[in-house]
Amino acid sequence: MITAPFSLVYSGIAPAFAGPLTHAGPGAAVLGRVTLGRNAWLGTLSVIRADGHYVKVGDDFHLGSRSTLHINHGIFPCIVGDRVAVGAGACVHACTVGSDVAIDDGTVILDGAVVEDNVAFAPGSTVFPGKRIAGGFLYAGSPAKPVRPLAEGEAARLRGEIAARPQPSGALPPGALAPGSHVHASVFIAGTASVRGRLVAEAESSIWYSNDLDAGAAAIRIGARTDVQDNTLIRCTTGQGVSIGRDSAVGHNVTIHDCTIGDECLIGIGSTVAPGTVVQDRVLLAAAARTEPGQVLESGWLYAGSPARKLSPLDDAKLALTRLIVGQYCEYARDFAALERRQRPAEAALASAQVPGAAR
Known part of the structure; x- marks a missing residue:
């Protein structure tokens, strides 16, 4: 018997x-305006979230553990074609991916x-916004660049290798907040x-699906x-712990070690913040x-x-982008909190109905 993913209706x-x-x-979680084709395979803690736009995925899709769509x-949906395999810890965000990828x-x-049809990406590749990836090549690097043409049937073979890899079998440990x-x-x-350990989370902050936060002997502070x-x-x-200031956004699939992140920062998708890093206020980490x-x-x-290096001063548009994302996520958080509250009584009623002799 296949376990159903965690699922929620969004905007009806x-x-x-x-x-x-x-x-x-x-x-695994499938949330909102998602359309999945036939024979979809969803790995442990994978997330497909369609709130502010839709996600449409074709047939024979494989999504590895801890990967995100x-x-x-209101600007870009996420559209994925047929016969696409995504490995572990990847993020496919607001883009169009063809078939046989x-x-x-x-x-x-x-x-x-x-991303056109018949493409393969090596581990750790990055496709930056608005780029077009021509079909028929293996790509690698950040930014992703063509390495060589794909051999006949190579994309299919690589998809098969991704799908055949062992996957984590268990969910995250139960959350347990520490005293303080x-x-x-x-x-x-x-x-x-x-979330495990000591957490200090201020008003309207949010911790999203499949996140794994462990404060150890220190504390995690979220503004x-x-x-x-x-x-x-x-x-x-x-003992340092992690401190993230107010009005900041931490993207999908980020790894954060003991560090300090200031106010009004944007920490980009798939980035890593190393131990002891200090991110001052109003920084964008790509x-x-x-x-x-x-x-x-x-x-x-x-x-x-x-390693991360200065690229350019932040202009008004980039600072406005952080404010925009923060505002959108405050709205999303209110919506999903309400959805989860409504779902819990329904799940409890269903569980009760399935237990012989349970009170009605």
């Missing part, structure tokens, strides 16, 4: 499945990008997220209106960037690359 629209799933791993609010582990494909935690009543913690998006990992292994241990990211700058 429920996820639609063309046929039974071939697999849904523990903690999402949209750009292999997207290996840790790859990030960003807003408005178009303070979580404002307006905070949204998604139903498939896990007012800050969002920590799906499949982000936060690990505290020293998608897939990696800081160095102890690095200081100065206020008012865009940083990119691995």
